[in-house]
Amino acid sequence: MEDNIHKKNFEQFLRDTTDDFLMVPSRKVWYGIYNNMHPDRKWPSMAVCLLILTSVLYIGVSNNNSLSDAARKSAAENLSDLAKIYISEKKSGSSDNTSISTSGGSPQFYSPNSRTVQIPLSAPGNSTAFAGLLNTENSDAPYNADSRLNQIPLSNRPEDFFNQPNRVSAFKEGELSAVTPFNDYFRDASEMAGTKQNKKLSDAQIHASEIKSSEIAGNGENKTSLTDIKDVSFAADKKKGDITLAEKTAYLSALDNERSWREDHAFRNKPKMREFRNRASVSYYFTPSIGFRSLTQSRQNQITAAPSASRQAFPLVAGPMQDNKGFNLEVGASLLYSLSENVRLKSGLQANYTNYTSRVTFIGHPTQTELAVNNTANRSRSSVFSATPGSERLNKSNLQVSVPVGADFKIAGNHKIKWYIGATLQPTYILNGSGYVMSADENYYISEKSLLRKWNMNTAVEAFVSFKPSPAVTVTVGPQFRYQFLSSFKKEYNYSEKLYNTGIKVGIITGL
Amino acid sequence: MTEEQMLAGTIRNNAAAQEAFYNRFSPRMLGVCYRFAKSREDAEDMLQEGFIKIFTQLHQYRNEGALEGWIRRIIVHTCINVLKKNKKFADSVDLIHAHGMHTKDDMVPGIIQAKQVVECIRLLPLGYKTVLNLYAIEGYSHKEIGTMLDIEESTSRSQYTRAKAMLEDILVKKDIMDRSQYKHTYGKSSSAR
Secondary structure, eight states, X not given: OHHHHHHHHHHHHHHHHHHTOOOOOOHXXXXXXXXXXXXXXXXXXXXXXXXXXXXXHHHHHHOOOOXXXXXXXXXXXXXXXXXXXXXXXXXXXXXXXXXXXXXTSSOEEEETTTTEEEOOTTSTTHHHHHHTTOOTTOTTSOOOOOTXXXXXXXXXXXXXXXXXXXXXXXXXXTSSOSSOSOHHHHHHHHHHHHHHHHHHSOHHHHXXXXXXXXXHSSSOOXXXXXXXXXXXXXXXXXXXXXXXXXXXXXXXXXXXXXXXXXHXXXXXXXXXXXXXXXXXXXXXXXXXXXXXXXXXXXXXXXXXXXXXXXXXXXXXXXXXXXXXXXXXEEEEEEEEEESSSSEEEEEEEEEEEEEEEEEEEEXXXXXXXXXXXXXXXXXXXXXXXXXXXXXXXXXEEEEEEEOOEEEEXXXXXXXXXXXXXXXXXXXXXXXXXXXXXXXTTSSXXXXXXXXXXXXXXEEEEXXXXXEEEETTEEEEEEEEEEEEOSOSBOTTBSEEEEEEEEEEEEEEEEXX | OOHHHHHHHHHTTOHHHHHHHHXXXXXXXXXXXXXXXXXXXXXXXXXXXXXXXXHHHGGGOOSOSOHHHHHHHHHHHHHHHHHHHTTHHHHSOOSTTGGGOOOOGGGSOOOOHHHHHHHHHHHSOHHHHXXXXXXXXXXXXXXXXXXXXXXXXXXXXXXXXXXXXXHHHHHHHTTSOOHHHHHHHHSOOOOOO
């Protein structure tokens, strides 16, 4: 019986104690419940987002707050001593000296762009001086195994250079001149100093900046609300009934507002480089595609056949009887910058190989024909390809370089998978092309590269899915359609040819 | 907004009424979920799932008994379902072999009053914790617990006995509870066991 009483007493104790235990959930719980109960209300929100897209772009570009004076001062105080030396030298101009003198006496030189030092190791003292400075095992550094110059790979990590007293003392004692070895070291050091500045911020600011950076980084995005409320229990010293639920909610709301302001302030006052890096990412992609062309006769330049030439009855506009689609390829890299969670700008560089084929007959010997240009002066040309459909396939290819500029818009998704649509305008320069044009009598194909337009404008639209197989990498896959606005040839040519292709674009996005 | 208005609005899927309903009951229900869950994030997931069920099944509430009790039962069942769905029982120490575990002194965080007790409960192995929560706090019988957890009624009894003993040790070690004191407070005093 005593055991039963004991048991009931214990259970009553547990019930009474745990009954006072309250925890206020974060807002994302309610958002999850609301979205589940009211799924139809998402679409008007998405429509509004699309309608105010241009204003979001404007606000995102113009709304970059700079560091406050206090934060700048704090950052300056946290710079490492050597970084300060560099900055003072940079201002005085003494760091422009590109030579490094060794104890061996003979001056050597370095190339700041290649990050290698060309030093003959045979010089006395060099191996000792540099063995501790140079990390030959750094797989990240570029290595040129030119034994003739005895080039040595260098560490790209500032901690390898600064964090060992022997190296620093060797640098200071004059075995090397007091010149900044490589800009990259000190830039990294400044960034390290920038991270030290972050440690002076409160924990909420650091946590907020980390959350926000992961939330809007192009890679990826662990969604965490900035207004998360940590658990607070109210079953503390107050007696039962002293604190009402409304008071508790009001208290937490005030706490939440303060925390939101601090987190927002921290986000907007991060160092610019760090904020840029958090929002920026790099995309590498390739797009195998199938290329087509459309050919129309220029209305201004009506073709007139040469009097002596017989005109074969082939259609002016090359159709399926003559032209075949060809394999196209696009390879490029672009920089992505997230303006907001749903919008990001992109620009980069890409190379395009465009191609389509025409079925022709190889004549075997040059045949004289004429090329009509502007319908004024016919140029005499020779050709070995007859336009008669035959067994030969004439490749009409172009090699282009483009600078795509555009934007991506997220239309749906969660932290793992996202759906985007995107578009770019691509000013294009034609590096090389086959330049095959029709003769005046349309009987032959002539290679006339002078008629190729060197500059063109393309556009591409795409829809793709992005997903993260690992935290550092995002893979994108989706169809793309690319269209050329201007004719491949100059206005002098009687025909207007426009290329277009459609394919699957595959890309990888990584952080900066 | 009165409770009747809130209830009627919630049944009609009115968002404002639902939010008022949620704000009123969620703090206590999250405390319930927290006792079952491994972490706060898991507890919030249970809470979210539980409230979605509540909103979709609220029309079945017949005013028989307190509304909070009805909500609490749904939340508890949701917690159990989430634990079973995530195979937490399989991954953690199973019910039969949990008796070999010992808690270290520094595992009990230094926080006060009710949260201390809750944190001590959460220190228990998953099976112990679940049975203790269901029997001692939520008031389910061992038969009902056996049905919910797919275990024998006798297993539920034995596990509760062990859970209770382990929790008592933790609470006494941490000076959260004095065996003689709570016996005096909650019942007739009796000789020490």
